[in-house]
Amino acid sequence: MSFGPGLRRLLYSQPVMARDLRQALRTGRTIFLLILLAVLLGLLILGIGSAFGMTRAPINFGAVLFQIFFSLAYFIVAIVGPAVAAVGLSSERDGRTWDALVLTGVDVRAIAKGKFYTATCTVLAFLLMITPTSLVSLLLGGVTLTEVVLAFGLLAIIAIVAVAYGISVGAAAHGTGAAMLVAMASALVGAPVLYVAVGFGMSFLAHGTWPEVPSLSPVWLPLAYTRGRFDGWYILLLIALPTAMVGLALWFFYELTVARLSTDADDRASGLKRWFLVSLPIMTAIAAIPGAMTHGSSRLHAWIGGLGGLFVFAVFCAYVFAGDALAASRRVEFQWQKQGAGWKTRVLGPGLVQTAMLVLVTSLLSLGVYALAGAAVLSREAERGAMPAASIALLSCGEYWSSFLVFVIGFVVWARVRADSASGARILSTMVAAVALAAPWMAFLTFGLTSARRVSETLLIAAPSPLYALVIVGAIEGGEPHLALTSGLVCSLGWISMGLVLFGLGARRATRIVAEQRTLRANLEARLAHEAPDALMPPSDTAAPTEA
């Protein structure tokens, strides 16, 4: 074999990875690109170092250079990583080699893992190439070796998540061009957003919790690890929270990739449902962290922020599960029968209506538990004998958003069954949700502000928007809750009613379609059983000769 000794060993354990590496070494395109990026990054850092290092004290400039270097490296990894991974997987479909891979009997999971390992190796090789450049900041002072090593470790974790995301994009794309475009375009939008939110945004919180961590430093996490005081918050915020977020993200991308690579007849739901059932309580707990950490007047807003995050997560999951099959396929039912599957396996299996019901019930439960827990915490801060306004505000907000969630899930089910495609249902649902969110406010801006009535009265026009929940919160805090609460309650009842009606219509139609398919199958099976195997005849309308 002309695979070298190292690759030959790899060929038996990870054939896809061994082959990809063999090709990459021979082509050299990706390696050349990464070397080029590493050289450019090195030159840039050296240029900045020599241009500004003369005018500043080295101890300050080393810390600045550390931030610049790892920020640039983050952008390269977060943008190039997904593209490399997405192209790696989609090239099999584009190059018409995917079918050959599947027909070898190797599971799609193993193929996806092979692609994941190759892309991870490539991006980690890039990190290795830029290691010498990072030493410049270390030499100038201001950061320790441990901090630089930790920064590299975190960059490697970001690279792994970016590659996992890229693989999930490549699994859905039908060509390398589309895969690269989607992966790079989404990374070009997502990477700066995360940089600002988790980098700059969280650095303020980190500075508030550990004053030794400088604020306005996007690369704050490695500094927090070495400079933060080791206590319960340290374990929760710097160890448990990042581990949970990275773990859940990797698990989600893995299940999404497997679902996208499987066919409609396979079980594409169980893995994602397991992920959802584990993620939901974790996300509920994570959403409660800002509320638990904040004190004083902004505590209610921290709880509402967490509630909003949880609501968005539930909506996201509803959209993800729009891709579920209407019911378990014959193949899945056969597998269940063979394995003697119990009710748990069946509940976690494919089936749009049961999945939507699961998402609805568990999400409402989570939102309810979160709102009640928040209300209980907030009520302790209320003055004795006074109405716990903050608790009522949080519960009202939770009630409104839960009602809207019922509508969103009901609409997704209805649209999925009507549109007969997940992407169609998702687009339609997004459009309707956007209209529900924005249209009442546009109506308020058009008619409400020009009206002679008081703003608190004309704000009623915006009541159907889920954002009106924040108006209710303001009204309760302002001591004039009645009008806002009543209008909010009416609108939330409207959303619940519409959601349940749409859910019912969707479920009825789905049941009818599934029943029709099962009848067709039963008829076919009866026909097959009735026909003797040796009496195989061509279709009656062809009048062709019979098999000899």
Next chain:
Amino acid sequence: MILARHLSHRFGSVEVLHDINFEVARSEIFGFIGPNGAGKTTTIRAMATLLDPWSGHIEIDGIDVGLEPERVRPVIGYMADQAGIYPKLSVEEYLAFFAAMHRLDPAQAVDRALDLTSLGAARAELSGTLSKGMRQRLQLAKTLLHDPEVLILDEPASDLDPRARIEMRELFLRLRDAKKTIFLSSHILTELSDVCTAIGVIEKGRLIAYGPIAQIIQELHRGEISGVVHPAQTGPQAKRFKIRTLGPADVTPPLLAGMTGVFTVGASGDLLVVGVMGGDDLLAGVVKRLVGAGIGVVGVEPERDQLETVFLELTSKDQP
């Protein structure tokens, strides 16, 4: 060995397969023919576990393809029409990779596949530098790596030169002797008629004939295939001619329809098959009519290939 019953499939609202039924016995070479878009590849992909048919039942070696694709895959070897290769891998590396995917010892499996397909001399060449015909052979070698019981081959000889075609034909016969079942589709009908024990003709998603070639011809000439040949119009004087035209011959059947003495007209590509009942004068009249209509006639020869006749006559059913 292969059993397809009541197979139907749709892409959206378009029905591409309609109630397809056939059976291929062990050690049989079954030719699957039909015009482009007839449903050949859809049928083949359903058999190869790559497509879940909308309705119907396929069994390979007694295993339900729809229910247990993972058990069917080791039994079959599928060679797709214009399948891709990894251009930066050598022939040997390419086969070693697929052998490893099949959990086989690459050294043994690769040598065996190279021997079978006579690719040994090219083992160190990069796949991307191979000619089309060599790539086709490489695909076949990959298909044979795990020694499958059933070979499903979509247009296996489309890019081969005449020598390679002859070699491949001999290989098919050797594989049949080794008790392999071969299901192959091809546009090259002479190639099929030389090796196939039975054929299936598919058009517009319907299997319009299937069985041994000789039997189909016999039935066809008995007029049992409706609307193609009318027994009253055929007889000892009936002759078939192949007329090769300059450009597509599809436009010609209406010109000859209803012409006295012409009992059948079929067109495929630049080939026109005309059945006439009469002497050379009648044939000359046919050519004159074609030339008069501005159609260039390149050659006229008596029709010899039986399978071409069957194919053209069966698939000309809906033409005017």
